Amino acid sequence: MKAVNIEDGLNQRRFKPFDLFLENGRSLRIKHPECLMLNESKTTAVVADGDHLHIVDLDHVSNVSFATRKQAPAAS
Numbered sequence: 001m002k003a004v005n006i007e008d009g010l011n012q013r014r015f016k017p018f019d020l021f022l023e024n025g026r027s028l029r030i031k032h033p034e035c036l037m038l039n040e041s042k043t044t045a046v047v048a049d050g051d052h053l054h055i056v057d058l059d060h061v062s063n064v065s066f067a068t069r070k071q072a073p074a075a076s
Contacts, residue, residue, distance in 0.1 A: 003042035005064045010036060020047070020056065021063040028054055 009018040010033045020028045028047045030036050035048045045061075047054040 003038055003045075003058055006036070006038070006045065006058070006061075007042075009064060009066060016066065016068070019065045019067075020045075020061050021065065022056065023060045023062050028056070 006020070009016075009030065015033050017029060017031045020030065022028070028049060030047065037046045038044070039046075043058055045056045045058060047056060
Protein backbone atom coordinates (compact mmCIF):
# COMPACT_ATOMS: atom_id res chain seq x y z
CA MET A 1 0.00 0.00 0.00
CA LYS A 2 1.31 3.44 -0.83
CA ALA A 3 1.55 5.95 2.00
CA VAL A 4 -0.14 8.55 -0.22
CA ASN A 5 -3.43 6.63 0.11
CA ILE A 6 -3.20 6.83 3.88
CA GLU A 7 -2.12 10.47 3.80
CA ASP A 8 -5.20 11.26 1.71
CA GLY A 9 -7.33 10.04 4.61
CA LEU A 10 -5.33 11.96 7.19
CA ASN A 11 -5.41 15.19 5.20
CA GLN A 12 -9.12 15.32 4.39
CA ARG A 13 -10.43 18.85 4.81
CA ARG A 14 -12.98 17.54 7.32
CA PHE A 15 -11.47 14.39 8.80
CA LYS A 16 -13.60 11.25 8.66
CA PRO A 17 -12.50 8.02 10.36
CA PHE A 18 -11.20 5.29 8.04
CA ASP A 19 -10.01 1.70 8.20
CA LEU A 20 -6.71 0.07 7.29
CA PHE A 21 -7.13 -3.55 6.23
CA LEU A 22 -4.11 -5.80 6.73
CA GLU A 23 -3.10 -8.86 4.73
CA ASN A 24 -3.74 -11.11 7.75
CA GLY A 25 -7.44 -10.16 7.78
CA ARG A 26 -7.26 -7.70 10.68
CA SER A 27 -8.36 -4.10 10.38
CA LEU A 28 -7.42 -0.98 12.30
CA ARG A 29 -9.81 1.95 12.67
CA ILE A 30 -8.20 5.39 12.41
CA LYS A 31 -10.57 7.48 14.54
CA HIS A 32 -8.58 10.72 14.54
CA PRO A 33 -5.65 12.00 12.43
CA GLU A 34 -3.45 12.05 15.54
CA CYS A 35 -3.97 8.29 15.95
CA LEU A 36 -1.64 7.47 13.04
CA MET A 37 1.98 8.46 12.47
CA LEU A 38 4.16 7.59 9.48
CA ASN A 39 7.93 7.27 9.67
CA GLU A 40 10.04 9.65 7.58
CA SER A 41 10.45 7.19 4.70
CA LYS A 42 6.69 6.43 4.82
CA THR A 43 7.15 2.67 4.97
CA THR A 44 5.85 2.09 8.50
CA ALA A 45 2.88 3.41 10.45
CA VAL A 46 2.24 3.54 14.17
CA VAL A 47 -1.46 3.36 15.00
CA ALA A 48 -2.80 4.29 18.43
CA ASP A 49 -5.80 2.18 19.42
CA GLY A 50 -6.92 2.92 22.97
CA ASP A 51 -4.09 1.80 25.26
CA HIS A 52 -2.38 -0.12 22.44
CA LEU A 53 0.08 0.89 19.75
CA HIS A 54 0.28 -1.11 16.52
CA ILE A 55 3.38 -0.92 14.35
CA VAL A 56 2.39 -1.67 10.76
CA ASP A 57 4.64 -2.25 7.76
CA LEU A 58 2.74 -0.56 4.92
CA ASP A 59 3.66 -3.45 2.61
CA HIS A 60 1.14 -5.47 4.67
CA VAL A 61 -1.76 -3.02 4.27
CA SER A 62 -4.03 -4.45 1.60
CA ASN A 63 -6.72 -1.76 1.50
CA VAL A 64 -7.79 1.59 2.91
CA SER A 65 -11.54 2.11 3.28
CA PHE A 66 -13.08 5.55 3.59
CA ALA A 67 -16.60 4.10 3.69
CA THR A 68 -18.75 5.23 6.58
CA ARG A 69 -19.54 2.53 9.11
CA LYS A 70 -23.15 2.24 10.15
CA GLN A 71 -23.61 2.64 13.87
CA ALA A 72 -25.64 0.13 15.83
CA PRO A 73 -28.88 1.51 17.26
CA ALA A 74 -28.61 2.75 20.83
CA ALA A 75 -29.95 0.41 23.48
CA SER A 76 -33.10 1.65 25.21
